[in-house]
Amino acid sequence: MSLRPYREISRRKSRQIHVGPVAVGGDAPISVQTMTNSLTTDVKGTLDQIIRAADAGADIVRVSCPDEDSTAALKAIVKGSPVPIVADIHFHYKRAIEAAEAGAACLRINPGNIGSADRVREVVKAAKDHNCSMRIGVNAGSLEKHLLEKFGEPCPEALVQSALEHAKILEDNDFFEFKISVKASDVFLAVAAYQGLAEACDYPLHLGITEAGGLIGGTVKSSIGMGNLLWGGIGDTLRVSLSADVVEEVKVGFEMLKSLDLRHRGVRIVSCPSCARQGFNVIQTVEALEKRLSHIRTPVTLSIIGCVVNGPGEARETMVGVTGGGGDMHKVYVGGNPDHNIGGTSMVDHIVDLVETRAAEIEAAKQKEA
Ligand code: SF4
Numbered sequence: 001m002s003l004r005p006y007r008e009i010s011r012r013k014s015r016q017i018h019v020g021p022v023a024v025g026g027d028a029p030i031s032v033q034t035m036t037n038s039l040t041t042d043v044k045g046t047l048d049q050i051i052r053a054a055d056a057g058a059d060i061v062r063v064s065c066p067d068e069d070s071t072a073a074l075k076a077i078v079k080g081s082p083v084p085i086v087a088d089i090h091f092h093y094k095r096a097i098e099a100a101e102a103g104a105a106c107l108r109i110n111p112g113n114i115g116s117a118d119r120v121r122e123v124v125k126a127a128k129d130h131n132c133s134m135r136i137g138v139n140a141g142s143l144e145k146h147l148l149e150k151f152g153e154p155c156p157e158a159l160v161q162s163a164l165e166h167a168k169i170l171e172d173n174d175f176f177e178f179k180i181s182v183k184a185s186d187v188f189l190a191v192a193a194y195q196g197l198a199e200a201c202d203y204p205l206h207l208g209i210t211e212a213g214g215l216i217g218g219t220v221k222s223s224i225g226m227g228n229l230l231w232g233g234i235g236d237t238l239r240v241s242l243s244a245d246v247v248e249e250v251k252v253g254f255e256m257l258k259s260l261d262l263r264h265r266g267v268r269i270v271s272c273p274s275c276a277r278q279g280f281n282v283i284q285t286v287e288a289l290e291k292r293l294s295h296i297r298t299p300v301t302l303s304i305i306g307c308v309v310n311g312p313g314e315a316r317e318t319m320v321g322v323t324g325g326g327g328d329m330h331k332v333y334v335g336g337n338p339d340h341n342i343g344g345t346s347m348v349d350h351i352v353d354l355v356e357t358r359a360a361e362i363e364a365a366k367q368k369e370a
Pocket of ligand 1: 274277279311
């Protein structure tokens, strides 16, 4: 029996656009986005969320611009943000122009919803003048009336047609710097729509399962939907929509990409669920390590396994490993090999130290190469 290579994901070939300095599509890494939920007029509160999200790894952050006061605040937000800002616009073309003037790197706007051809032309001109890309964001919950009449209900074909109609408007205005999303809260609908759109065009795709739910339910639902697409090579940027803190959205986005070997950032912990055989409290140790190691951006693998049943095997595959032993003495592995023993209350400090050292070594080696 011959097995085909089972780890390879062949990414769909898409054209590349830019959101500020972040490339989206083509061979660019799949970027992770989130969206603030503060009032945009609260510049300090919004920047606080953006900075926390960026620290967690967000490449791009979206901010709602529902009114003129919000686009007025956007200038200071863009200035203080460490990552490019997408302005979320619904319906009002003037907000889009103001947002482009305020320095937004991208406008999330559906050109078919902003009225006359003149208005579209004005928005496209503002985007071109200010080096601003766009995202067409089709949503099953707000499909155009003519499509609902034609198809009877939101369905993949209707979402794809909506996306292509909006895209045509931009193409007719000689504007091609855009990405597209076709979101739905129903995973079957969202996945089928993205698959259809992936075949119908080569624009970069922004993945999302909209209104996915709270932290656990939303994470599972998003992982099933987006995981399916990413595994199939579809998706150039993503946002996990959770009724949870922005940092959680970013963390979940990265965990999805890490699971599929599509992108690596920070410490990936392999840990067992623990049982009566554990030599130390695995759950508490992993909880403590997740907090203490969250500042590390360099990809490092770490295994925390309660006993020898699976410990040595997992440790062989990770950069740093700990396997629980008897009498509060546990084996530490470095580079896959048994290295020394550790026990007692200093274990977490010791592991943090080892991982930080490994991360620093990797960074030093990278700098030397460069
Ligand atoms: S690795 Fe050991 S401690 Fe962990 S779950 Fe398996 S048997 Fe239990």
